[in-house]
Amino acid sequence: MKKHYSLSLFSMFLICALRAYDTQGQALRIPSDQNFSNSTGRRLGATVIEVKWNAPGVKGREGKIWGTGIAPYGFTVLGYGSNVESPWRAGADEATTISFSTDVRINGKPLSAGKYGFFIALYPDSCTLIFNKNTEGWGSYFYDKAQDVLKVTTRQQKDLPTLQERLVYEFGHQTEQSVELALLWEFWKIPMTIEVDLKETVLASIKSQMSGALGFDPPSLIAAARWCLQNDTNLPEALSWITSASDASLGGIRTFNVLSTRARLQAKMGKDTEAASLMNEALENGSAIELHQHGRQLLSEKKSKEALAVFEQNYKKHKGTWPTNVGMMRGYSANGDLKKALEYAKAARQQAPDDVNRQSLDEAIKQLEQGKAL
DSSP, rough: OHHHHHHHHHHHHHHHHHHHHHHHHHHSOOOOSSSEEEEEEEETEEEEEEEEEEEOOOTTTTSSSBBBSBBBBEEEEOOOOOEEEEESSSSSSSSSEESSOOOOOEEEEEEESEEEEEEEEESSEEEEEEEEEEOSSSTTOOGGGGGGGEEEEEOOOOOOOOOOOEEEEEEEHHHHHHHHEEEEEEEEEEEEEEEEOHHHHHHHHHHHTTGGGGOOHHHHHHHHHHHHHTTTHHHHHHEEEEHHHHHHTTTTOOHHHHHHHHHHHHHHHHHHHHHHHHHHHHHHHHHHHHHHHHHHHHHHHOOOOHHHHHHHHHHHHHHTTTTTTHHHHHHHHHHHHHHHHHHHHHHHHOOOOSSSHHHHHHHHHHHTTTTOOO
């Protein structure tokens, strides 16, 4: 009995010890049920932006958030951690972090690619956004100004029309090269503008991708070369890519799209004889639509005589089918022969495949009849 009693006491002790250990472990791992863990992200061209934060609630403290112990102004000694003057943590619990996959500009100031702890020094009419190397701290208790990478000023909006209960980061006002990222909480909005060098970042992404398996893939080689052509950058490497894509010995293809891209790259690099020869081969392989689009491209480059020659070749090759009459109309109009342009416009009107094209040609005919070039 004594032995059984002793074992029972030992078992109870072991259970209690395990429960205590488990409780301590849970205390370290379980996130706060008061401040929700959040993340959001946005792609800007080739740049990936990610924000992670814990979101406190207003909880009836309207008018008592900003400039108080909840979100104090300036830099304050928090009494724990490094015990130095620290900015607001821009969230709750662990440090808020922001990462950028490429170099960016924040409100016009450069910031290198990377992940940063994000803090805000609040003031009544402005804020200082702080990007810091330490991404593992608890809030701003272990803030070290020596690790600041960038400080930039912004101006907050303090009169949001509706209450934002939980602190949130939102993206908006996006263009090709910029996006706004804003912290919203209570009735405040604290924005920043993130900008990228679209051409530089996309080109870096393309080069990285082309150094791997995609560098052996003809469609990827073609897409990379065409992007460089359209953006007038990295032309020698683009020519190398498109040459590989069109090399029959490497399994390449010689379509109008491929050959014309290669020819235009050669022309941009001053290889006019090679470019002309290759473009002739491309035109022989092109469909009516492809030749028409090439002629339109030449018109956009103010090469009206070259465009008309392409439209004429297209008209003869495809025997006056749609849209070769449209091309002839545009080619003659661009070269000042409105009478001929009107003739082809009326022929194209009879071939128009749908109402949209018929209406467009009706307008062109009206304009040409008034003696106005298209």
